[in-house]
Amino acid sequence: MSTAESLAPAIQAGQMGVTLNGDLGTIRVYSETASSIELCLLDTDDPRSVVKSIPLQRGDQGIWSATDSDLKLGTKYALRVDGPEGPRNRFNDSLFLIEPYAKAVVRESAREYHCVVVDGKFDWQGVAKPNIPLDELVVYEAHARGLTRGNKALPDDLRGTYAALGHESTIAHLKKIGVNAVELLPIQMLISEPHLLKNGLINYWGYNTINFFTPHHRYATAAAIQAGPEAIIAELKTAIRELHRNGIEVIMDVVYNHTAEGGAGGLTYSYRGIDNSSYYRQDDNGHYQDTTGCGNSLNFANPQVVQMVIESLRYWTEEMQVDGYRFDLATTLARNEANHFDPNHPLLRAINDEPAFAATKMIVEPWDVGLGGWQTGNFPDRFSEWNDRFRDSVRRFWLSDIAAARNGGNHWNGVADLATRLAGSRDIVDGPSGPLGGVNFITAHDGFCLHDLVSYNVKHNNANGESNRDGSNNNSSFNHGHEGEGASEEIRMQRRKAVRNLLATVLFSAGIPMITSGDERGKTQNGNNNAYCQDSVMTWLNWDLTRHQQDLEDTFSYLTKLRRENPVLRPKSFGDFNTASEDHDLLKWYNAAGEIMSEENWHDPECRTISRFTERLFGDGSKNSLLLIIHGNESSSLVTLPKIDGSSEYEELWNSAQEAPTITARKLYAGDQVQLSGTSMLLLRVN
Known part of the structure; x- marks a missing residue:
């Protein structure tokens, strides 16, 4: 049992x-x-x-x-x-x-x-789950409606629906850009908050669930809605089946931490009217103990609440064939009777022990807004954690530090923190899963999209109807000299290069990479960093691309191809500084002079150039060796290629200074000096 x-x-x-x-x-x-x-x-x-x-x-x-x-x-x-x-x-x-x-x-x-009452009978046609290994996973966070709503290649009645998720047009895009797991924002049944409806808005993101077993009806086609719940379920299952048929997994963002019933003044739809005292955390006076910022928190000190979540996960895993889950505000799910986070919480143990979840991806957002809510690195090894430290470190290196140098002449940080993130954030996720215990990301649904991150210094959220008070003020963004659109071509070039650097850092770092839908195409939200209530072209994936947007998508596709073809870019374990083997990669860091990094280099905030050498040995005697050079200064620089035992020749694979990937097959040799453009990256194969 x-x-x-x-x-x-x-x-x-x-x-x-x-x-x-x-x-x-x-x-x-x-x-x-x-x-x-x-x-x-x-x-x-x-x-x-x-x-x-x-x-x-x-x-x-x-x-x-x-x-x-x-x-x-x-x-x-x-x-x-x-x-x-x-x-x-x-x-x-x-x-x-x-x-x-x-x-x-x-x-x-x-x-x-x-x-x-439904039975959900469905023909899966023998299509099984892809069961993609974690080290091969490339996660694409997308909205079930927004991903396809703007795709004019789809029939009008399919755009923005479950049916469109499994359409050949959508699948062709996902396969082209090299992602193999779609992480869908919440699709369990949800309700928009009354204040949004009053303002003519909706809860577009969907983090306001009212039932944990029912697919949200609004993402079904009009024909399925008219036909009834069985048709809606079948439409979603068909999309999952067709994604699986093409080797793409489906991960669901699930919101078990609170419900749409809100705080004490909220409406009653279900749990509050059935047993408010048991389902929600309250004090003896009936005041909700809210660790979610949404008015209520489900009471995970109650075994029946734990059981309900396990049954929900089992239903979606077995009946709906979902491949994995991202748990929103997961710290709330692991709070004990004293409302303290417990890494040995019965819910986490139950997920670990349940045979039905043995091959299921489990990803957590390891924080909530309550006391002691930030728990990054503290969840059991079974769970891969969103790595906010990675997000913040990489943003600082490529954006905030560059802005600081422009404004004050000096960078705030050197390369030490960035190197830790590139190597898998062992200071945070040092468990048996190695770097795969962390999910690396620069952007997510919440916050600036990537284009806006390099184009705006401050948020522009007036469209949300809250006088720009909502959304984070701490973004580590940099507009490169002009706020928003209308910048000069020189600034736009700098922004595009910054985007390429950020995407490559995610894909070339140890850990599970995640990107937000639209970032591969340079989508903008016009500076809105909290577009949770915007169901419009602002939030939909753009399908009519400019030349530069097409170049960016081609670059991203090429970067994911490099990641697939080079196992050393996706290690399963932390690197070793001395030897390479099948179990762990050799990892060495070099400075701009081609020498092993010194203590002085590591602690110098103006040491902004570093080379990462990684090598994997295989059982047949072959090896996979790469040198990644990162230059985080706006001035160009000469970098000496290091002399590495057993290797003497380098082959250029990619240069972030290029607008689109260009295969040069340029040969270089140990000791050669290479000119790097300001704020750029260079990836070389080592032979």
Whole structure:
């Protein structure tokens, strides 16, 4: 028995919610505090009309249940729950509530949602999950709607839908640029906040989940929505199947830390009305203990909440064939009874112990907004962590430090911190997974996109309706001398080179690389660094490319190709300073003179040029050796190629000073001096 199953021994895995057995349907609902729970079977044509009311009986561990022959496929239903008054309770038996384990939910009105019994039968046509090794993974964070909404090559009725995700046009783009895992922003059923709707906006990103088992209906085609929940599920499964058929995995961004019911003044849709006291963290006076910044936090000190998340993950893994998960604000998920982070939390143990998740990617955002919330590097080795240290270090080196030198004549940092990130951030993720314990990124959905990161010094979020108060003010961005668009060609060239440097740093560093959809094409959000409520061309992937955008996409495609072809660019373990083997790469650092870096070099903020030599030996005696030269100064510089034992010849593979990849096949030799353009990178094969 797994840890997850032992949390609720009275109920077998997969038995909560509605289950069907022949002509009988059974429903099971958890509520520790309720005094009565009523299952309402609803009229298909008039959802306010209750066809049949079935009382649930309380059993062990607060599990309520009922069995009835009228609870069958296609049945529309909701819950009514009553209970005692008190500061921690919010019972209202006049409300129709969403059953937490419902596999399908339909929106009847702005305030009312009803559940539907489905079976989700689907033909996977023998297509299996790709099971891509972590060291080969290139993650592409994308919005299920925004990825395809602007693609005019798609029929109008498909653009922005689940069907479009699996369309040959979308797959062709993903394969061309060399990504093999699409990390979708939340697609579990969500609700937009009332204040956004009042302003004519929506929660576009989707971090406002109301049900953890149901696909969000808005991303389905109009035809599937009209046909009903079974068609929506089938459409999403078809997209996943076709992505898998083409060797592309699907990772879901999941928001288990809070729900769309918000704070104490929020609306009641489900958990609050079923058992507010048990599902949410509160003090004795009913005040929510919010570590998410969203009004509430689910109570992961409650084994039933832990079990619900495990069952949700199992459903999406087995039934929907999802390959992995990115856990939003994951520190909240691992807070114990004292509301403190616990790396040995039952939820984390249950994920580790569950056989169904053995090959599933588990990625965490290792922080929340509560006390002690920043936990980067502290999650169990099973979880790969978003590496915010990588993001900040790389932004500083290529952007903030360059701005500082322009403005004050001196750089703030040398190469030491950057080298640590390039080598896999061992100071943060020093576990058995090696550098694969970290996910390296420069941008994500939250913050500036890459084009804007090199084009704006400050955020421009007025379109969000919050007078530019929302969004981070700490971006480590640099506009290169002009705020926003309309810059001179010289500045635009500098920006494009900065983008190439940033993308290459992600792809050439040890760890799992992640880029944000659109960054490979130079998409802009006009300086908006918090576009969570913008469903428009601002946030959609651009499909009509300028020449420079096409050059950037070709460059990114070439960089991912280099990563695929050179195992030494994607190590599974941390490098060794003395020897190379099949188990670990040889790693050496050289200064601009071609000499091993000295202590003085490492601590000199004006030492801004470094060469990384890495070598992998294979069982057949062959080897893969590369030299990556990084020059972080706006003045050009001569760099001496180091003399490396057993090697004497170098072959140029890529130069970031070039607008588009150009294969020169230029041969160089140890001891040669190479002219590097200001703020540029050069990758050489060592023979």
